[in-house]
Amino acid sequence: xxxxxELCERIGATTKKTEKTTxxxxxxxxxxxxxxxxxxxxxxxxxFPAFDERTLQVGGSLLWKLVGEITGARDATLTAAYRARGDxxxxxxxxxxAKAPHSSTIxxxxxxAAFDQIAETRTAAAKAAQLKSLLERATALEAKYxxxxxxxxxxxxxxxxxxxxxxxxxxxxxxxxxxxANMLLGDIGATLLLAAEHRLDEARMRLFHPIGFMLxxxxxxxEEAFQYFEHAQVEDKYDGIRAQAHCGGGQVRLFSxxxxxxxxxxxxLVGPLSEFSGEVILDGEIVAWRHNDDGGHAAPxxxxxxxxxxxxxxxxxLREVPxxxxxxDVIYADGELTLDTPLSQRTQILDRVFAGASRVAPRPxxxxxxxxxxxxxxxxxxxxxxxxxxxxxxxxDSPEQLEQYFEQAMARGNEGLMIKHLESPYxxxxxxxWWLKLKRELATLDVVVTAAEFGHxxxxxxLSDYTFxxxxxxxxxxxxxxxxxxxxxxxxxMTEWFLAHTTADHGHVREVEPTVVLEVAFNxxxxxxxxxxxxxxxxxxxxxxxxxxxxxxxxxxxxxxxxYKKQHGR
Numbered sequence: 001x002x003x004x005x006e007l008c009e010r011i012g013a014t015t016k017k018t019e020k021t022t023x024x025x026x027x028x029x030x031x032x033x034x035x036x037x038x039x040x041x042x043x044x045x046x047x048f049p050a051f052d053e054r055t056l057q058v059g060g061s062l063l064w065k066l067v068g069e070i071t072g073a074r075d076a077t078l079t080a081a082y083r084a085r086g087d088x089x090x091x092x093x094x095x096x097x098a099k100a101p102h103s104s105t106i107x108x109x110x111x112x113a114a115f116d117q118i119a120e121t122r123t124a125a126a127k128a129a130q131l132k133s134l135l136e137r138a139t140a141l142e143a144k145y146x147x148x149x150x151x152x153x154x155x156x157x158x159x160x161x162x163x164x165x166x167x168x169x170x171x172x173x174x175x176x177x178x179x180x181a182n183m184l185l186g187d188i189g190a191t192l193l194l195a196a197e198h199r200l201d202e203a204r205m206r207l208f209h210p211i212g213f214m215l216x217x218x219x220x221x222x223e224e225a226f227q228y229f230e231h232a233q234v235e236d237k238y239d240g241i242r243a244q245a246h247c248g249g250g251q252v253r254l255f256s257x258x259x260x261x262x263x264x265x266x267x268x269l270v271g272p273l274s275e276f277s278g279e280v281i282l283d284g285e286i287v288a289w290r291h292n293d294d295g296g297h298a299a300p301x302x303x304x305x306x307x308x309x310x311x312x313x314x315x316x317x318l319r320e321v322p323x324x325x326x327x328x329d330v331i332y333a334d335g336e337l338t339l340d341t342p343l344s345q346r347t348q349i350l351d352r353v354f355a356g357a358s359r360v361a362p363r364p365x366x367x368x369x370x371x372x373x374x375x376x377x378x379x380x381x382x383x384x385x386x387x388x389x390x391x392x393x394x395x396x397d398s399p400e401q402l403e404q405y406f407e408q409a410m411a412r413g414n415e416g417l418m419i420k421h422l423e424s425p426y427x428x429x430x431x432x433x434w435w436l437k438l439k440r441e442l443a444t445l446d447v448v449v450t451a452a453e454f455g456h457x458x459x460x461x462x463l464s465d466y467t468f469x470x471x472x473x474x475x476x477x478x479x480x481x482x483x484x485x486x487x488x489x490x491x492x493x494m495t496e497w498f499l500a501h502t503t504a505d506h507g508h509v510r511e512v513e514p515t516v517v518l519e520v521a522f523n524x525x526x527x528x529x530x531x532x533x534x535x536x537x538x539x540x541x542x543x544x545x546x547x548x549x550x551x552x553x554x555x556x557x558x559x560x561x562x563x564y565k566k567q568h569g570r
Contacts, residue, residue: 001104001106001107001108001110001111001142002104002139002141002142003027003031004027004039004042004043004108004145005139005141005142005144005145006141007023007024007027008043008145008148008154008156008158009141009156010023011023011024011156011157011158012155012156012157014157015157017162020157020158020162020166021162021165021166021169022166022169024043024158024162024163024166024169024170025166025167025169025170026170027039027166028040028166028167028170028171028192029170029171033192033193033196033197034109034193035108035109036170036192036196037189037190037192037193038108038109038111038112038189039108040163040167040188040189040191040192041187041188041189042111042145042149043154043158043163044160044163044188045149045152045153045154045158045160046149046152047115047119047149047150048115048119049186049187049188049189049190050186050187050188050209050259051185051186051187051206051209052187053261054119055119056115056118056119056127056150057119057127058118058127058131058150060088060151062124062127062128062131063088063131063147063150063151064078064088065128066128066131066132066135067088067091067092067095067096067135067147069132070096070099070132070135070136071092071095071096071099072099073095077095078091078095079507081094081095083460083461086155086456086457086458086460086461087148087151087153087155088147088151088153089143089144089145089146089147089148089151089153090144090148090155092140092143092144092147093140093141093143093144096140096143096144097140099140100138100139100140100143101137101138101139102139103139104138104139104142105137106134106137106138106142111134111146114130114131114134117130118130118131134146135147155457160182160188161179163188164178164179164182164188164191165178167188167191167192167195168195170195171192171195171196171198173195173198173200174200177200177201178191178195178200180200180203181194181195181200181203183211183212183428184203184204184205184206184211184337185203185204185206185209186206186209186210186211191203205281205332205337207246207248207249207279207281207332208246208248208251208253210244210246210255210259211244211281211331211428211429212259212428212429212430213242213244213257213283213428213429214283214329214426214427214428214429214430214434214435215429215430215431215435216418216431216435216436216437217431217432217433217435217436217437218436218437218438218439219419219436219437219438221399221403221438222399222400222402222403222406222438223399225399225402225419225436225438226398226399226402228421228433228436229396229419229421229436230397231395231396231397231422232395232396232402232419232420232421232422233343233344233347233393233394233395233419233420233421233422234393234394234395234396234402234405234417234418234419234420235328235391235392235393235394235417235418235420236298236391236392236409236412236414236415236416236417236418237409237414237415237416237417237418237437237438237439238285238287238298238326238391238414238415239287239298239300239301239414239415239523239524240285240286240287240288240298240301240304240326241256241257241262241285241286241287241304241308242256242257242283242284242285242286243255243256243257243262243283243284243285243286243325244281244282244283244331245269245273245280245281245282245284245325245327246281247273247274247276247279247280247281247282248278248279248280249279250274251274252269252270252273252274254266254269254286254325262286262308264310264311264312264313265307265308265309265310265313266286266307266313266323266325266386267313267318268318268322268323268385268386269286269323269325269386269388271385272325272357272360272385272386272387272388273325273360273388275357275360276353276356276357276360277356277357278333278334278335279332279333279335280330280332280333280353281330281331281332281333282327282329282330282331282350282353283327283328283329283330283331283426284325284326284327284328284329284391285325285326285328285391286304286323286324286325286326287299287304287323287324287326288300288301288303288304288307288321288322288323289322289323289324289386289387291322291387296324296387297412297413298324298326298412298413298414299321299413300413300524300526300567301524301526301538302524302526302527302528303321304321304323305526306320306321307321307323322386322387323386323387324386324387324388324389325386325387325388325389326389326390326391327350327354327388327389327390327391328390328391328393328418329343329346329350329426330346330349330350330353331426333349333352333353334349338426339425339426339427339428340425340426341425341426342422342423342424342425343420343421343422343423343424343425343426344422344423346426347393350390354390357388360387360388360389364389364390364392365392366392366394366408366412396419402417402419402438405417406438410440415439415523416437416438416439416440417437417438417439418435418436418437418438419435419436419437419438420434420435420436421433421434421435439523443521443522443563444519444520444521444522444543445470445479445519445520445522445537445554445555445559445560446517446518446519446520446546446549446553446554446555447468447469447470447479447480447517447518447519447520447554447555448468448469448476448514448515448516448517448518448551448554449466449467449468449498449512449514449515449516449517449518450467450468450469450476450478450511450512450514451466451467451509451510451511451512452464452465452466452467452494452495452498452509452510452512453465453466453467453481453508453509453510454508454509455483459491462491462492462495463491463494463495463498463499463510464483464486464491464495465481465482465483466481466482466483466494466518466542467480467481468480468481468482468518468520469514469532469533469554470533470554470555470556470557470559470560471554471555471556471557472532472533472556472557476514476551477531477532477533477534477557478531478532478533479531479533479535479536479537479560480520480522480531480536480537480540481540482518482520482540482541482542484541484542485541485542485543485544486542486545490545494516494545497516498510498512498516501513501515514551515551516545517545517546517547517549517550517551517553517554518542518543518544518545518546519542519543519544519545519546520537520540520541520542520543521540521541521543522537522538522539522540522541523538523539524537524538524539524567525537525538525560525563525564525567526538527564533557533560534557535557535560535561535564
């Protein structure tokens, strides 16, 4: 496999996108298609194709231990190499140079087979033995990239989109066809094989393999939104979990925006979703739901958060935090993709999809009091069944009308509005001006930094992640952590100050003198046991460093409580 890591080194050495693509294309063209296909998967930063749900289940601590065993390096030596390089693969390369074989004996086929075997192995000890055997045969450069593939951190400035472009260039295929085939299959290796055989048109949608979600761009206000639209479809922006539902053949699976499966966290949605006939892929938002006689409304994000990451959900939690899946788009129905179909027509397709299901609600209507009204037969389901609802939508023809809708959405406790062009296609993974989101930050707080943490990647050498606190009487109690909003220059200056004013050094994290005051914006406040304050901020962002304020001037827990109550009293 030596040519692959050598290629990675050359790709990492250039910042030019065209040069990276050319290097990749030449490599693919020079290899047998089977080896090129394996390489394409690895070059996308994965051990397995995207659709393949297997994982190696090999953690960083195990890899760290193995590198130490193979090289005999002390922990301090590895730590120094990691701090200098920023990732385990590059650090291992430094300490392996004197120990690793000088010639390669591992083929790409063998590496793929080794990954297959490790994924199927259940015990950590057996995984460690297999991986150790593999690394002991590898050259230092091969070991570097084996570890990078395992950790999913190639860090050579290579995105899957460049791999797609290189496949198109290598096999003289339209890049759009390569991208579409890869999206449908979820397998960049299989896509390469189709391109090599000029059969890209044969790619078909793979149900239960999630595709990218269409994304929205922010609009500052209603006036800006109508610079792009004359007429718009408008929906509430719900503060929940964006989810793609794949239904067909008696199966239902839910995938999050990160394309991770979350079905186990929301088992009560499986029953109603299974009522859809044929095969269908839906796009929507899973929200905590408060039912009332008129229908109900979405609850704050802090409620749905209680359901996340659970492999089993207790009956008690099902009762305490009922959920609804609010559907606003359709990606696949009746054996056909709807990606290129305008939103106005996709809405009609969604009408037909819902009409064929008996246990889901038709499109609700928002009344003047802000409640959702359903047909009389839609009643509160049993505790083992959730709601599947159509997202209410309106038409807006002016900024004034849009502003009115916005205020109503906020009054219903939602984040704001989604504003969509009636002719918009569904563009997976793309963010453009077809869809806009209109929301406002809830408030800002003045806080003081209590700890600073070294970042990752290009920020590995600077303290860029800041834990911050508010006052509780004479105490400081932490309420959150933020890492966005400052310039590189400001972060460098802050790093210099924090290093000189460290009160406790924990390696990657430093407690610091509570002197630096920040203004932090956020979208919501949640109850939380994670911080001493009892609260956590949702989507905190640093607005600015408040050099004009002293720590005694920062906000208090009482002020946080007041914002929290207002937020939930809407």
